[in-house]
Amino acid sequence: MTRTATAHPQQWLLRTQGVTAPEGFRAAGIAAGIKASGKPDLALVFNEGPDYGAAGVFTRNQVKAAPVLWSRQVLNNQRLKAVILNSGGANACTGPGGFQDAHATAEAVAAALSQWGTETGAIEVAVCSTGLIGDRLPLAKVLAGVTEIVHEMAGGLVGGDDAARAIMTTDTVPKQVALHHEVSPDANWIVGGMAKGAGMMAPSLATMLVVLTTDAVADAGMLESALRRAAARTFDRLDVDGATSTNDTVLLLSSGASGIRPSQEDLDIAVGAVCDDLCAQMQADAEGVTKRVTIVVAGARSEDDALAAARAIGRDSLVKTAMFGSDPNWGRVLAAVGMSPFPLDPNRISVSFNGSPVCVDGAGAPGARDVDLSGPDVEVLVDLGLGESSAFIRTTDLSHAYIEENSAYSS
Amino acid sequence: MTRTATAHPQQWLLRTQGVTAPEGFRAAGIAAGIKASGKPDLALVFNEGPDYGAAGVFTRNQVKAAPVLWSRQVLNNQRLKAVILNSGGANACTGPGGFQDAHATAEAVAAALSQWGTETGAIEVAVCSTGLIGDRLPLAKVLAGVTEIVHEMAGGLVGGDDAARAIMTTDTVPKQVALHHEVSPDANWIVGGMAKGAGMMAPSLATMLVVLTTDAVADAGMLESALRRAAARTFDRLDVDGATSTNDTVLLLSSGASGIRPSQEDLDIAVGAVCDDLCAQMQADAEGVTKRVTIVVAGARSEDDALAAARAIGRDSLVKTAMFGSDPNWGRVLAAVGMSPFPLDPNRISVSFNGSPVCVDGAGAPGARDVDLSGPDVEVLVDLGLGESSAFIRTTDLSHAYIEENSAYSS
Numbered sequence: 001m002t003r004t005a006t007a008h009p010q011q012w013l014l015r016t017q018g019v020t021a022p023e024g025f026r027a028a029g030i031a032a033g034i035k036a037s038g039k040p041d042l043a044l045v046f047n048e049g050p051d052y053g054a055a056g057v058f059t060r061n062q063v064k065a066a067p068v069l070w071s072r073q074v075l076n077n078q079r080l081k082a083v084i085l086n087s088g089g090a091n092a093c094t095g096p097g098g099f100q101d102a103h104a105t106a107e108a109v110a111a112a113l114s115q116w117g118t119e120t121g122a123i124e125v126a127v128c129s130t131g132l133i134g135d136r137l138p139l140a141k142v143l144a145g146v147t148e149i150v151h152e153m154a155g156g157l158v159g160g161d162d163a164a165r166a167i168m169t170t171d172t173v174p175k176q177v178a179l180h181h182e183v184s185p186d187a188n189w190i191v192g193g194m195a196k197g198a199g200m201m202a203p204s205l206a207t208m209l210v211v212l213t214t215d216a217v218a219d220a221g222m223l224e225s226a227l228r229r230a231a232a233r234t235f236d237r238l239d240v241d242g243a244t245s246t247n248d249t250v251l252l253l254s255s256g257a258s259g260i261r262p263s264q265e266d267l268d269i270a271v272g273a274v275c276d277d278l279c280a281q282m283q284a285d286a287e288g289v290t291k292r293v294t295i296v297v298a299g300a301r302s303e304d305d306a307l308a309a310a311r312a313i314g315r316d317s318l319v320k321t322a323m324f325g326s327d328p329n330w331g332r333v334l335a336a337v338g339m340s341p342f343p344l345d346p347n348r349i350s351v352s353f354n355g356s357p358v359c360v361d362g363a364g365a366p367g368a369r370d371v372d373l374s375g376p377d378v379e380v381l382v383d384l385g386l387g388e389s390s391a392f393i394r395t396t397d398l399s400h401a402y403i404e405e406n407s408a409y410s411s
Numbered sequence: 412m413t414r415t416a417t418a419h420p421q422q423w424l425l426r427t428q429g430v431t432a433p434e435g436f437r438a439a440g441i442a443a444g445i446k447a448s449g450k451p452d453l454a455l456v457f458n459e460g461p462d463y464g465a466a467g468v469f470t471r472n473q474v475k476a477a478p479v480l481w482s483r484q485v486l487n488n489q490r491l492k493a494v495i496l497n498s499g500g501a502n503a504c505t506g507p508g509g510f511q512d513a514h515a516t517a518e519a520v521a522a523a524l525s526q527w528g529t530e531t532g533a534i535e536v537a538v539c540s541t542g543l544i545g546d547r548l549p550l551a552k553v554l555a556g557v558t559e560i561v562h563e564m565a566g567g568l569v570g571g572d573d574a575a576r577a578i579m580t581t582d583t584v585p586k587q588v589a590l591h592h593e594v595s596p597d598a599n600w601i602v603g604g605m606a607k608g609a610g611m612m613a614p615s616l617a618t619m620l621v622v623l624t625t626d627a628v629a630d631a632g633m634l635e636s637a638l639r640r641a642a643a644r645t646f647d648r649l650d651v652d653g654a655t656s657t658n659d660t661v662l663l664l665s666s667g668a669s670g671i672r673p674s675q676e677d678l679d680i681a682v683g684a685v686c687d688d689l690c691a692q693m694q695a696d697a698e699g700v701t702k703r704v705t706i707v708v709a710g711a712r713s714e715d716d717a718l719a720a721a722r723a724i725g726r727d728s729l730v731k732t733a734m735f736g737s738d739p740n741w742g743r744v745l746a747a748v749g750m751s752p753f754p755l756d757p758n759r760i761s762v763s764f765n766g767s768p769v770c771v772d773g774a775g776a777p778g779a780r781d782v783d784l785s786g787p788d789v790e791v792l793v794d795l796g797l798g799e800s801s802a803f804i805r806t807t808d809l810s811h812a813y814i815e816e817n818s819a820y821s822s
Contacts, residue, residue, distance in 0.1 A: 133742020325818025331544020338474030407736025
């Protein structure tokens with residue numbers, strides 16, 4: 001699949017590669033025995049340089065998993081050579097021993113990479129975990145896996161794809177994408193990325209692990225700025241179930257291997273486009289999803305107000321179950337938006353579903369009950385009639401499959 | 412069924428009567444043809460006096476139904492002779508015409524009661540509606556029903572029970588209770604009540620209509636004080652799905668017919684006990700409920716903090732689906748409480764399920780995964796380890812039946 005991004009039709013190309021699309025990155029994914037199922041559960045992303053700039057954003061949950069505490073700490077140096085990621089266990093709520101496990105894993109990665117030929121310190125290794133909260137990881141298996149995975153690293157599509165598969169939990173498909181910026185016919189730089197995340201998707205980052213890579217030449221300040229801006233407009237606006245994980249991590253690593261230094265604006269565009277695409281992939285694969293729902297709130301006094309109203313609607317169980325039933329029950333949208341944390345004028349609110357007006361100035365529109373919502377995509381547009389600002393969030397319906405999947409996750 | 416309340420074993424008796432248990436009240440419920448199903452859909456509660464004091468609390472949703480706007484306005488006089496309630500339509504988001512319908516209904520009740528022998532003004536008639544948002548009521552049917560229902564009014568159990576049945580929507584059972592305070596063997600005063608509400612149950616009042624009656628002698632200020640206090644500690648702490656209705660209304664009417672003037676404290680106890688019992692009935696009958704879940708947060712710095720944490724847990728879809736699956740997945744409780752809007756120390760948080768410790772000081776307790784949650788009642792106790800304050804909320808699991816019921820409500 002090759003898609004042309006709308007911003008610069010000739011120059012920007014989205015491709016379905018992942019973290020190894022940019023020059024200077026290797027990756028691998030293996031089954032280390034952490035998951036009882038024997039499925040792949042350990043991934044490594046390795047930056048060969050020459051640059052090692054890095055930035056990260058983490059969960060806003062006050063209960064933070066051990067790997068988040070570790071990775072946040074090492075990111076203070078704005079420099080990473082590798083990221084080790086495991087599925088099969090969150091290493092959250094595991095006490096001081098859990099933090100020691102995360103540290104030991106980083107040490108093992110550093111030792112293995114050093115032995116392999118690249119001098120690496122544990123402080124240059126970020127750790128990400130995902131899975132059930134509350135159990136210690138089987139450390140011996142993790143450490144044995146680290147030794148093995150360093151030998152498995154490969155360039156090109158294979159390694160990136162294996163890594164993307166090894167971080168899946170309830171995901172049904174791996175999620176990766178890369179944006180190529182062709183500066184001239186024989187010069188280009190790339191931002192690639194992979195993600196996992198299908199539930200516990202939240203207002204402040206979805207429950208997810210994301211590793212982004214680029215071969216652009218960019219100092220850590222540029223990376224940090226591009227990442228924060230992108231996360232705020234993409235992952236922060238994906239809300240599947242209002243739950244925020246203890247493990248959310250988004251990392252951006254640069255190798256500088258393309259030798260091309262993009263402007264901050266171009267880096268922002270590229271990182272933003274990759275994050276947006278990964279978001280759409282996570283929304284489409286969210287637990288039990290039968291509808292992809294976009295909530296657009298317009299006519300707000302500020303973007304913050306618009307976003308708060310959109311979140312209120314997108315988290316409403318009654319709106320979400322109506323969507324599952326393809327039921328154009330617009331009154332539930334009004335009831336949800338009425339709980340917005342800013343003053344509203346109910347008599348100015350208008351709503352449309354997929355472009356069909358269902359409520360005008362606070363009262364029902366003719367034919368509102370007959371709007372067809374049977375397709376997989378629903379756009380809910382709410383005009384508050386108060387100002388000029390707007391914002392949107394991505395959410396999903398609330399389905400039987402969501403209940404099924406989440407009532408039996410740990411057992 | 413006769414239950415003895417714990418506070419004053421000899422004097423306070425809870426009985427399964429409703430709004431007509433106190434002296435001076437009549438009620439009726441009929442099928443007026445508002446519901447397409449032909450089920451009862453119109454209820455009247457009539458205060459014969461000699462007093463007509465009244466107080467009310469209403470939804471905090473900014474989108475308020477027409478009957479809420481009407482009733483709030485007439486309550487400014489702190490005086491009611493009657494309450495007319497309909498199911499089969501919320502009369503919300505119905506524009507100026509919807510407000511005229513609510514007003515016309517009150518006028519019709521006043522005229523019918525006046526003709527029947529009790530001089531009544533529309534301003535002494537509160538109106539409550541429940542059902543689908545967005546459609547105008549079939550006014551001709553409502554007005555014809557008003558004429559009929561005034562003739563149906565009866566004292567004793569029958570009228571109250573009929574009224575409680577006529578306000579049901581997705582409720583499976585009528586909800587009513589009365590608390591008798593026997594001051595002496597031959598003198599007692601009573602608070603009775605009925606409620607409807609099974610979904611769209613919210614932080615600020617559940618989606619519900621509640622009418623409370625008393626034959627105590629109490630001025631409007633006492634009624635207002637008792638009602639606000641009771642609502643804040645009962646209905647405000649029932650949260651089935653985080654959604655807040657446009658129509659929530661709780662009314663308290665006093666006839667003074669017992670001739671007994673209780674203290675404010677005794678009135679508070681009685682109104683509080685009736686509200687608490689109605690809350691438990693609504694929780695037990697909540698849409699699709701298979702578990703009654705109580706979330707207790709202790710060790711907080713303040714009651715507000717405790718309540719905020721309890722709400723965060725009680726609204727978490729992942730906690731609620733785990734409960735449905737009888738899965739002691741305590742990590743989800745930690746993840747939910749980690750989003751509390753005040754500073755926490757994750758390493759001090761302890762959790763128990765039905766008295767069995769599952770997490771101590773932020774890490775798993777031995778045997779935590781084996782705790783049996785297969786019964787219908789689950790108590791989640793979270794000790795934050797920060798202070799001495801506590802609070803609890805009532806919620807439910809998130810089940811297939813909730814999805815089923817709510818994906819097909821309007822269609």
